[in-house]
Amino acid sequence: MFGTVFKARESGIVLALVVLIVFTATQNSRFLSGQSIRDILLGTAILAVLAVGQAVVMITRNIDLSVGSVLGLSAFTVGSLLRDNQGLPVIVALLAGLGVGAVCGLLNGVLVRFGQVPALVVTLGTLYAYRGVIYFWAGGQQINADKLPGSFLSFGHDSIAGVPWLVLIAVIVLVVAGIVLRNYRAGRELYAMGSSPQAAELAGIKVGRNTIAAFLVSGGLAGLAGVLFAARFGTIDAAAGNGYELNVVAAAVVGGVAVFGGSGTVWGAGLGALLLTVIGSALAVLDINQFWQQAIVGALILLAIGADRLVAVRVQRALKKRDSHV
């Protein structure tokens, strides 16, 4: 039963993607040019890394609204680090971003765990607090591409065996997170916590520790996404990643990660990220007002949670009916 529900969601997204791509391509063949596809993949890579982190947190019945600000903080930290130390290898930049993000995520997790404060409030607070830190630090300054080392910028554009580095990293993140969530004890515990925190506690799952770990992962991945963002765009100011959290939540929710926790996959979140990026790109190609993008994001969130609700009600009704026959 759950298998069919889950498949219905993923095939629904794939269907939507195919329809959208075919329609847009017939209107304007430029949509399927190499450059356009590359742009879509690079955009998806960054959003997917963020969406994987969000999925991990949402599965535990929490939410992380601070990811856009963490991305900005990480991008600006790494940007200024590289500007002042031109010789730093890319891997150090990646680790630095990961570290900045992990610290932010750890703070979120500790506040949620030990403060017993709802994740919504904590991360709404840190969304603005982290952003404020960037503004406090960066002010009006901007880091331009010509100040960044060439090796870092080529990391943002180059490919290995035809696959852009950014996409490769996103795929690795997806695969690792997907396998851990599906097959490993740590992953299954997160689902158990999201389905019923009390039951999980009684079953001996260390709910508090896992909550912190989930936020740590989300923060770390947001930090990693910040490095990818810096490498791709080269220009970083204090507003980098502003408002990204809405796209990230939308990607996860559209991909079938339940806001009530306990269900959803990172694959779905990745597909959600791809769908959102393709929509954005299609709007540009079809010459539709770019401002529709955000409205569509909002409508998709409502549509996705509404659809989830209808499916859940139907499943419940079906189960009841089956029970009454017995």
Place this chain on the structure above:
Amino acid sequence: MSDKGIRPAWLSRLASWDAAVIVITVLVLVIASGTVENFGTSRNFTFLLLDLLPIALVALPMTFVIVTGEIDLSVASTLGLTSAVMGDLWDKGMTIESIMPLCVVLGAVLGALNGFFVTVLKLPSLAVTIGTLALYRGLAFVVLGDNAVADFPRDYTTWVTGTIGGGPIPNLLIPLMILAVIFGVVLHATPIGRAVFAAGASDQAARFAGIRVGRLKFWLYVVSGAVAGLAGVLWTLRYSSARADNGFGLELAVVAAVLLGGVSIFGGKGTLPGVLAGVVLLGTLQNALRLQDVSNEALNIVTGVLLIISVLLPNIVTRTRARFRRRATV
């Protein structure tokens, strides 16, 4: 876990929290007038009150919504969308007298959509209002794009920014006070208010007591939207500028002020005077820091941290007290 043991504790905690916020507010006012240059001037007092107004206005219905255990994160986007629509209609030549009520109605409709999703489809309000936060702000940009409409009638813009008899009290403060009294009386002295608290304390118990919780919450969202629409009109007139990004991020200040005022994010607890004290404290802090040349964006650190503290502190206090009581009884 007997109910008798808990009740007086939270009552006294609430009272002391309210009192603490009021005392801190007075302290901040005194310290700021002593140390911050230009803080104590009557001109600054007017600006302080004018900056407080939209937060206070939107915080009134938000208090009701949070006391029932729900949340409305879309208020700032509702404000932005009504502002954008106001600019668009004015540009198209409609009279301001018909635009203003239309905008309030628009806000109510936007709120009703939230209410529909939360109460009819029974979706979590957090997810719904994050969705409409994006949707309404996006629609605001669709309506007005990057443009600004600025040529609103002088009569209205000067009245909105004006003061009573040229003194330090803004004209708008009187209608706000009247609204605050109405909301306060409804919350604390009518069956509706009792129903709001009951729904927040226990949804199921309230239902068994005959309260139509769904209908109540639906209308709270409608009121929240309508008031946000009104705030959009006033915001537009105050800055003589209708823009799609008007009020961006205001939901943070509103939620922070409400929680700072002692309303529990879990629902069922809170007082309106406490919320107003929270609004004044937040506004005073922001104003004093702004006078010290702290940028608006950096100010968000303060608001964000205050938001977290105002939920964190009561939790810690309750837990420490519980621990002491346990030790005392052993």
